[in-house]
Amino acid sequence: QLQLVQSGGGLVQPGGSLRLSCAASGFTLDYYAVGWFRQAPGKEREGVSCISASDGSILYADSVKGRFTISRDNAKNTVYLQMNSLKPEDTAVYFCAADGYCGLGFKRTDFSSWGQGTQVTVSS
Numbered sequence: 001q002l003q004l005v006q007s008g009g010g011l012v013q014p015g016g017s018l019r020l021s022c023a024a025s026g027f028t029l030d031y032y033a034v035g036w037f038r039q040a041p042g043k044e045r046e047g048v049s050c051i052s053a054s055d056g057s058i059l060y061a062d063s064v065k066g067r068f069t070i071s072r073d074n075a076k077n078t079v080y081l082q083m084n085s086l087k088p089e090d091t092a093v094y095f096c097a098a099d100g101y102c103g104l105g106f107k108r109t110d111f112s113s114w115g116q117g118t119q120v121t122v123s124s
Helices: none
Strands: 003-007 010-012 018-025 034-039 046-051 058-060 068-073 078-083 092-100 111-114 118-122
Touching (some): 018 034, 034 078, 046 068
Antiparallel strands (some): 003 018, 034 046, 046 058, 068 078, 092 118
């Protein structure tokens, strides 16, 4: 299993922004597809965005399109999720994942290595 360390998250007002980071330890993250997922209380873990390893193609859930941006910084061996125009319904624990498949309908079972999760709370 690959080691992923997350940072970022916290409490933000509606309309605000946050950036989540997912850093790889001991391996080159650029070689792997990376996904961001979130899980709200009482709900299933859902895919938010992913970026493939092969061609860098990117997918977003409809609920975050135009507001969230996934990106890689290969020099820092890190993948980011920039979240803008946050809404209360974005409140959840966010997880990054690697060693998987980024394709239409990507889901948690498509990835085998996971970060520790970070809480994002959008509230006034």
